[in-house]
Amino acid sequence: MRVNVVGKEDVNYIKNGQPVQGIKLHVTHENTKEGAVGVACETPYFSNRYDAYHQAALVNVGDVVDMFYNQYGRIDSLQVVSGAAQGKK
DSSP states (O other), X not given: OEEEEEEEEEEEEEETTEEEEEXXXXXXXXXXXXXXXXXXXXXXXXXXXXXXXXXXXXXXXXOEEXXXXXXXXXXXXXXXXXXXXXXXX
């Protein structure tokens, strides 16, 4: 799914004595649901326990990114299509 990155947020806190670290990307994309008009927005979370975290760390606000999902419906990887990380194509 191709998305526009409109915000980025570092997540870092302690829960039940365990550190939680990750990144939230605030993204918009075309809303393809029947009867919908405009764009949809989401905030996917990337835990530092998964490979996609390292890819999300390289994403900048303003980038256009392709998000790829695994068989379980989770984001498996990211690829910057255009934007700051790609030299503003």
